[in-house]
Amino acid sequence: MPTNQTPLIASDAHLAHAGLIELLAGQEVPCFESPQRATVIRDALLATGDYALEAPEDHGPDPIAAVHELELLDFVEHVWTDAVAHGWDAARPLLPDTFLLRGYAAGMTLDQLPAKRHLRLGAYCFDTATPIVAGTASAARASVDIALTAADRVLDGAQLAYGLCRPPGHHAGRNLIGGYCFFNNAAIVAESLVARGAARVAILDVDFHHGNGTQQIFWRRSDVLYVSLHGDPGGIYPYYSGYATERGADSGEGATVNLPLPAGTDGDAYLSSLGEALEAIAAFDADAPLVLSLGFDTYHADPICNLALQTDDYARIGSAIATLGMPVVALQEGGYAVDALGANAAAFLDALRAPRSARGQDMP
Numbered sequence: 001m002p003t004n005q006t007p008l009i010a011s012d013a014h015l016a017h018a019g020l021i022e023l024l025a026g027q028e029v030p031c032f033e034s035p036q037r038a039t040v041i042r043d044a045l046l047a048t049g050d051y052a053l054e055a056p057e058d059h060g061p062d063p064i065a066a067v068h069e070l071e072l073l074d075f076v077e078h079v080w081t082d083a084v085a086h087g088w089d090a091a092r093p094l095l096p097d098t099f100l101l102r103g104y105a106a107g108m109t110l111d112q113l114p115a116k117r118h119l120r121l122g123a124y125c126f127d128t129a130t131p132i133v134a135g136t137a138s139a140a141r142a143s144v145d146i147a148l149t150a151a152d153r154v155l156d157g158a159q160l161a162y163g164l165c166r167p168p169g170h171h172a173g174r175n176l177i178g179g180y181c182f183f184n185n186a187a188i189v190a191e192s193l194v195a196r197g198a199a200r201v202a203i204l205d206v207d208f209h210h211g212n213g214t215q216q217i218f219w220r221r222s223d224v225l226y227v228s229l230h231g232d233p234g235g236i237y238p239y240y241s242g243y244a245t246e247r248g249a250d251s252g253e254g255a256t257v258n259l260p261l262p263a264g265t266d267g268d269a270y271l272s273s274l275g276e277a278l279e280a281i282a283a284f285d286a287d288a289p290l291v292l293s294l295g296f297d298t299y300h301a302d303p304i305c306n307l308a309l310q311t312d313d314y315a316r317i318g319s320a321i322a323t324l325g326m327p328v329v330a331l332q333e334g335g336y337a338v339d340a341l342g343a344n345a346a347a348f349l350d351a352l353r354a355p356r357s358a359r360g361q362d363m364p
């Protein structure tokens with residue numbers, strides 16, 4: 001492939017993770033996290049001629065098991081077939097209706113789980129936005145492979161690789177799915193970089209929402225920095241995490257940085273907060289590529305979010321991140337204004353593609 005092309009790792013496996021509905025504000029609605037999201041981004045990037053489409057390589061379950069509990073892997077892999085085998089109507093997605101509140105409702109729930117996996121839904125899911133269908137497990141596995149293959153390309157020498165992950169990942173915790181997410185692609189990449197010898201890995205999350213799963217996974221870790229800009233959880237999903245006072249715990253104290261943003265935040269204000277985020281990342285002095293959780297739900301017309309970024313702002317954000325001088329593994333998270341996703345992704349990634357020095361590629 002010509003060296004001026006950026007690897008775009010994508011797969012069609014996500015197309016079968018479709019026909020989804022969610023319960024939002026008391027209504028059953030078509031799931032905002034749709035296959036069209038990934039299709040329009042892929043097509044827009046390929047139309048520029050600057051991206052080389054590649055299929056993901058199979059990395060097996062071990063990198064997932066390094067981040068998620070085995071029982072969650074087993075659940076995601078088999079819950080659909082278990083449900084259908086026990087009479088579930090295959091025309092309907094699986095959604096939980098009863099939640100296990102671990103450690104919170106002591107004496108009321110004792111973590112006892114039914115044998116049938118589909119009856120454990122509420123033990124492994126924290127919201128009503130994460131439907132499961134026949135194609136979900138293979139899509140989730142492919143999404144992880146996309147992320148890991150993008151990381152491989154950057155370790156091979158690319159300054160930037162873009163993983164068109166769908167389903168997204170940053171809401172998935174060690175043993176919880178939620179927020180359209182099943183396996184935490186960014187966390188799995190960060191952990192794999194540690195496994196491959198990095199002493200310090202930085203994750204920057206510019207999706208509109210707080211990456212509560214990523215925060216949980218690295219909460220007590222000093223070797224993985226998690227920095228997130230997101231809508232103020234005091235007013236928006238995921239409500240219960242992402243406050244500025246959350247900074248990590250134990251040896252991980254200070255390695256979680258949350259920068260909540262008020263509703264209506266525009267490009268100038270966003271760039272100002274991003275400056276703080278980039279300072280924290282520069283000070284951390286990672287010795288691995290930057291892992292980027294990339295969402296475009298910060299766009300002013302996003303149907304479920306409340307910031308006010310314009311397409312031009314994504315070029316400014318991409319350019320600002322490029323000033324770090326770090327190679328970047330960019331992984332798709334959210335973004336639901338489908339008509340604008342292609343232009344926003346192209347604006348952002350084109351700015352990030354600009355040549356820069358190779359700091360951060362000195363992994364042992």
Ligand SMILES: [Zn+2]
Nearest residue numbers: 207208209334
């Ligand atoms: Zn989001």
